[in-house]
Amino acid sequence: MEKEIKEVLIANSEALFGFQIEEKLIQFQKTRKDVEGDLTLVIFPFVKLLKVSPLDAGEKIGTFLQDRLSFIQEFNVVSGFLNFTINGSYWLNKLKVIAADSSFGYAVKNSKSTIMVEYSSPNTNKPLHLGHLRNNFLGYSVAEILKANGHNVVKTQIINDRGIHICKSMLAWEKFSPLNEKGERETPENTGLKGDKLVGKYYVEFDKQFNAEAKSIIDLWESGSFSGFDDAIIAEFNRLDSSKEGKEPKAITGIDAKIKDLAKNQTALLLEAKQMLVKWEGRDPQVYLLWTTMNGWVYAGFESTYNAMGVDFDKLYYESDTFVLGKDLVTEGLDKGVFFKKEDGSVWIDLSEDGLDEKLVLRSDGTAVYMTQDVGTAVDRFKDYSDLDGIIYTVGNEQDYHFKVLFLILDKLGYAWAKNCYHLSYGMVDLPTGKMKSREGTVVDADDLMADVVNSAKEMTQERGHIDGMTDKEKEELFNLIGMGGLKYYLLKVDPKKRMMFNPEESIELNGNTGPFIQYTHARIKSLLRKAGNLGELKLVSISAEEKEIMKHLTEFSSVVSEAGKNHSPALIANYTYELVKLYNHFYQAVPILIEEDQELKSMRLILSENVAKVIYLAMRLLGVNVPEKM
């Protein structure tokens, strides 16, 4: 209807204003709640053109439009705002259109380009935590939203399965795992531990032993015993140690950290880990077997976590496969003059013209850095998928700078698709107790959290739900659906870009702006529909203010889906749905449905309810949240 009004105004602007107007002068907004009307045209922009008062301008435009557009029932002008009231039949027609479309709001499948969405991308040494939950839910949801916008989507992740850190947990397992009565080291099978948890345990163990060893080295040094250490190291220690003299406590802490790093580099443990990495790169059979085995444990563990999360991937990339990629591209870039080589042989890109620094793309020893790999992986992906149009990287905002550089490099290398790469940068998840830090043990484990949330959904549902007659399996599914729905909604309802506070108590809340609140409304509508049986036909009846509000809101769903796609924001979907549910609950309370005697009115209300349930379902699906028939 905005479109029609706009067309009429533009087509008749000579007659109305005396000259051709620009489209951007025509600004619509929602009518304020306390003002009569459904749609508002801002008339300040026209006041100057017409050289009359806002009131007269509004009256003139309003009358003109009402004469030509039948859906305008009436209008009023209040202080520079022209408010139109739209016919009830217009809204009923809209409802009819919505009712006829089982995937209302979604664009035609695969009608648009192919986009790859990368998310999760964990480190195989650490079990998934709360931050990964935000990442996974976000990535999955954005992928679903893009699909709903007609894109073909490839969901992917890159698994960080190589490097010195992997060798650390492998080494710790070999050295420190106790043996059972059969003489075997700990495995997921013989301990019952989840694979990722077991490996994570040894990563932590490495760190513990490593720090202890570094500490004893420092103690040695401080007691003046330096035998067995390199002269250069000793000199460096003495330099650092003496530089502490007369410094502020803060500066001393910094120097102590440097000393610690120095000592860490002298530990036998780190040396062994480094040797292991060399062996791994040389494909030493023993090391490789150990690596494959332990990674297998981790993947099995992650798999079960992903299942619980309800996320999946179409294609996996492993760093062990991709880390050598990109080196050729660096050579190419050197030839093109995009990169330059320093005396020591390291290769750099100068981004000072773009307001950034020089950035390393290849080490002096010729090995790849993170950036090299990312350039290579991106190019590789476009080779893997010939119709690929762009990549969305779901990665925390601490890597904003990295992605800015990555996209610039890709652009300078001449890849036209670089402009379609997007860093879906999201904020950290904070706890009421402060930041999550693995060292301080304040990390919230993903598996634990999901179990907690499902468990509390179970308690609350048993207390007040309508679950009589359900099988145990159905009940479990329901508890899971409510718990996970609550958690996902909680993490997705805030703007992805923003840092958010995770309050464990709030996350299992059922009232207010929560997943279960929305699910409850859906269940309630479904119950209503079951009792109603045949809904009847949608006839031309007069509609109440409550009903009209809902119909208005329903019609907006498609543009919300489109906005959510453009902004990569599930939060828009969440807020829209919350608004819809509030409107419906208000209506439900105020208007009788099943007991309405007028059959045509009853049918209209039932069909309206049915379509609210449908849009709730369609919207929540975009967040990866399921909705129940009963709860």
Place this chain on the structure above:
RNA sequence: GGGCCAGUAGCUCAGCUGGAUAGAGCACCUCCCUUCUAAGGAGGCGGUCAAAGGUUCGAAUCCUUUCUGGCUCACCA
């Protein structure tokens, strides 16, 4: 120090392509289950939109400066 991001009610967040008297939820205080699921609804309390300037008919929204918090600026990933 340079760059990026944020600051809205006691708390958690919407609103930010400039528009009418800044909205929700939680918390706190009243009401409403002889109508369909009360995990609901109606109402109340609560704001110098960090601060100061500027642009504009109009600023939470745009610009400048300041303050506060976070992230980042590795031959780590």
